[in-house]
Amino acid sequence: MRAALHAEWTKLRTVAGPLSLLLGTIALTVALGAAVISVLTCGAAGCGGDTTKLSLTGVDLGQALVVILAVLVIGGEYGSGMIRTTLAATPRRATVLAAKAVTLAGAVAAAGTVAVLGSLLAGRLILPGHGFTTARSHPPLSLADGPTLRAAVGSVLYLVLIALLSLGVATVVRDSAVGIGVVLALLYLFPILSPVVGDPHWQRLLQQVGPMSAGLAVQATTDLRSLPIGPWAGLAVTAAWAAAALSAAGLLLRLRDA
């Protein structure tokens, strides 16, 4: 396993793509979060809104780059035929998949932490200038605040889970483009479709099972009762998606020829 891990780390480290994707994840996450909160105002007309969650809006975009990275970790090998070399070197396929998952999770966790902390810092610096002050019961964002800390840790874990989900899906479909299409459809379609469903029960159910709509519940810090699913329960749904995708990937990797 150590050799496999080392091999995967070398692959990730020595190709230009992954590093620029990770840096891109950080840049886009912080940039979109800062853009969103810089258009908010809090004044006499009221401000409402969950500033922690809004500061972390960038995760909606940053996750797209995480998906590319994760899909390419295996999809790129199928594209170039490298997968045959990899499997010849490490014939135990579960080990290969596990090594890829661990390396990927580590890299995404590191980049995700920087991205999330950067977004919260941007919120802390920008929000007071837009009227979100302690006097209006919007104290500056701080990790010392329990719900904000949970939102921050949860967002990093969310990005890691999305990476694992993408790795699983890409292994199943064995093609980068199709893998990315499937993962982005799973992420973005649930929030877009659920409002169209007329029956409130089904609407809630769709929000509860969508990997993005459920997982990002972990970012909420106010009005938790109106959420379709609890913060940690929502993240557990995303984890279940990732686990299901990785299990299917492990099974198919064993059963199929490369």
Added chain:
Amino acid sequence: MVTPTPTSAPTPTTPQYRSAQRTGRDGFAQLLHAEWTKFRTVQGWTIGTMSAALLVVLFALLAGASSDQHGSPGVPIGPSGEPVTDSFYFVHQPLAVNGSITVSVSALSESIPQGLADLQPGVVPWAKAGLIIKQSARQGSPYAAIMVTGSHGVRMQDDYVNDAAGLSGPVSTASPRWLRLERSGDAVTGYDSTDGAHWTAVGTVHVAGLGSGAQGGLFVASPPPVRGLGTATSVATAVFGNLTLQGGRPGGAWTGDQVGPESPSFAGYPQNTAGSFTQSAGSFTVTGAGDIAPAVRSTLPTGGVLGDILTGTFAALIAVIVVGALFVTSEYREGMIHVTVAASPRRGRVLAAKAIVLGVVTFIAGLAGAVLAVPLGLHLARANGVYLFPATPWVQLRVEFGTAAVLATASILALAVGAVFRRSAGAVTTVIVAIVLPYVLVAIPFIPAGVTDWLTRVTPAAAFAVQQTLVPYHQVTGIYSPYNGYYPLAPWAGFAVLAGYAAVSLAVAVVLLRRRDA
């Protein structure tokens, strides 16, 4: 030494080889045929394109079948078939075919609840108090009215959608407004005045079907103000004086009624308030809530639109974007691009042929999906008691063709970006994020309307305007956001934004394809 004399024996001639095939030509038709053959014979691409059409239909079935509004009260429909709000407090008596009503308004004040049952004075810009002549108390019946409003001065309105401005400025005891409606058959003329002596005609309208049983009198309405992403309730009270009626029944008395108390387009009264009127010494104090206006998405939240039925477009977009990008990037991956550009060295034409084949195939698939999805979804939704905002057959056709055109153009955009990146992963993600993410962002609460409008003006997501069937009204306070189905650009202008992105990307791709080695 014998040197062989050169013989002049003829060298044996072999007949020159000629292929049975016709001479190959670098014609554009051949190029199109080659690209069509490539597309047709890759199973995944055909399946991807067909599944796009299927997704449009499946989501239409889901949207239609998942709603259940059996037994909810019917939506009031105005004279020209549009949904309306027609709920207000009406103090009335019968009015003859020729007659007039005159009144002065000295106060109009609105209240909005802040929290539970804590009524605070507020401004409701389109709160209304004035005179109305209406065919009957039935919701949606034809009418003409002249009124003072919360902050839009005197207005004359008729048949829900028509609105004309009279005197401006607010009303108060020091500066009252006199209003008069004069009826002559179906023609109703509205007048306003600041003193009851000098009158100005605001307009004459023809109200078809006012009939002989028309009711005339005072009305007060107060539409729901916008609060964040939703609407609240409100209530207004007006003080009237100098009420005179010509053409009424002798000895007729004023009766007060709430028109349309139970209606999907009426938000109701704030807690602990109700419509009422009191009469003392020639003065009337009337309290009412509601509105007399066309219904919009935020005042008729249960109403559905064609765009809802076609939500599957998002899923279909992802499928056609993947196919579009793969149509060129897989040539790079397999090395097929060398053969392609060797066979047809004019590279711009190769890309043009690819774009045409991909665009036509995707358009046909998308059109098939939309043409099937719209009637099916509409039928299912109506069968489940859902009211759908009206769309003429032409608008419906525009939505169907527009949806197909959006899918085709998005696939061409993916093709062009794929040719620029030469890798599928980056191309697919870029195009999906550019089209779908803005739509996810406009759904975030608290993002100001200016920003969501901007997002649906400059990003490729502007193209969803082709699915708009709703009409915004300046005289109705509503949430006219892209999320609610109101786009800042006209349908084809929105489509043009996406087409512009596709055209620019295609041009960049052609330049790069020529400059770079394959």
